[in-house]
Amino acid sequence: MPLYNTLKVQRAKLGINQGELGKLAGVSRQTISSIERGEYNPSITLVLKLTEIFDTSVEEIFRYEEDENE
Amino acid sequence: MNKKTILKMALLMSLGGVVGAVVSIGLFFMTDGFGDVFSNIGNFIINVSPFLYPTLLITMFFPAVYLYMKGKKKLLESKKLDEDEMDILEKESGKYLDMSIAINGVYMLLNFLLLGATIQKGSDMYFIVLALFLFNCIISSGLEITIVRLIQKEDDRIKGDPTSFKFHKDFVASLDEAEQHKVYKSGYESFQFSRTFTFFMILVSILFKLVLDTGALPVVLTCSIGLAQVISANVYNFRYANK
Numbered sequence: 001m002p003l004y005n006t007l008k009v010q011r012a013k014l015g016i017n018q019g020e021l022g023k024l025a026g027v028s029r030q031t032i033s034s035i036e037r038g039e040y041n042p043s044i045t046l047v048l049k050l051t052e053i054f055d056t057s058v059e060e061i062f063r064y065e066e067d068e069n070e
Numbered sequence: 071m072n073k074k075t076i077l078k079m080a081l082l083m084s085l086g087g088v089v090g091a092v093v094s095i096g097l098f099f100m101t102d103g104f105g106d107v108f109s110n111i112g113n114f115i116i117n118v119s120p121f122l123y124p125t126l127l128i129t130m131f132f133p134a135v136y137l138y139m140k141g142k143k144k145l146l147e148s149k150k151l152d153e154d155e156m157d158i159l160e161k162e163s164g165k166y167l168d169m170s171i172a173i174n175g176v177y178m179l180l181n182f183l184l185l186g187a188t189i190q191k192g193s194d195m196y197f198i199v200l201a202l203f204l205f206n207c208i209i210s211s212g213l214e215i216t217i218v219r220l221i222q223k224e225d226d227r228i229k230g231d232p233t234s235f236k237f238h239k240d241f242v243a244s245l246d247e248a249e250q251h252k253v254y255k256s257g258y259e260s261f262q263f264s265r266t267f268t269f270f271m272i273l274v275s276i277l278f279k280l281v282l283d284t285g286a287l288p289v290v291l292t293c294s295i296g297l298a299q300v301i302s303a304n305v306y307n308f309r310y311a312n313k
Contacts, residue, residue, distance in 0.1 A: 027246035027247070028246050030157075030248075030249075031246050031248040042248075
């Protein structure tokens with residue numbers, strides 16, 4: 001499923017690394033890395049946790065785009 | 071089901087039939103010879119059993135320890151790097167640790183296989199074999215516990231006491247959603263594989279009963295494994311479907 005995200009940008013704005021974001025969201029650094037690389041689509045609970053951490057909307061972090069090949 | 075799948079299934083079934091027929095005919099004509107061969111192999115294994123345990127230790131346990139040490143080194147190195155490089159090194163470390171766990175698991179199973187094949191009531195080597203088996207079991211468990219402790223030391227989220235019976239429950243509960251997803255996915259795929267393999271082993275045990283007179287026990291045992299798989303799968307299916 002093509003889910004694009006600006007997690008890396010949001011992280012940079014807040015000045016935190018993947019490990020620190022993982023701790024805040026209650027997940028591992030590897031999971032944050034997988035989400036950033038688009039390898040893992042997070043659950044709605046985790047998405048909402050991330051919006052709380054970055055104090056922004058879901059649309060600011062995640063964007064769904066239809067894959068042309070599908 | 072499309073035409074291609076049906077054709078593929080028919081081809082696989084025919085191939086299985088041909089292989090089964092060839093093996094059956096082959097074994098049927100060689101039964102007497104094979105009886106001696108099996109008995110000679112059995113006696114040989116019993117006689118050299120004190121040497122087989124150290125051989126297993128050198129060929130399986132030592133490589134598992136080596137892979138653990140390599141994985142540990144990479145894991146510790148990864149902590150000093152930036153995020154992109156950390157990803158690569160952590161994946162490499164994970165591969166080494168997974169391989170170490172896998173080889174250690176095979177080592178433990180071969181240890182049991184060796185015990186089953188070599189232990190005999192009244193044998194002079196009864197206690198030697200038992201002591202060697204226990205020694206191999208202890209060091210194998212020790213390595214498994216060490217690997218878990220290393221993972222827990224590097225990631226304090228991961229819970230569970232590896233010496234406890236509740237370990238797997240606590241371990242999975244402490245994982246995050248992405249890690250749990252991986253565990254359940256690999257668990258489902260390995261279940262599907264083991265189910266197919268069990269059915270194959272049931273057929274092999276029936277074939278061996280017919281041709282080599284191995285008795286009904288292997289058939290009963292393999293069927294029991296299949297039964298346990300089917301029943302447990304349905305119990306868990308029912309439990310989660312009604313949650």
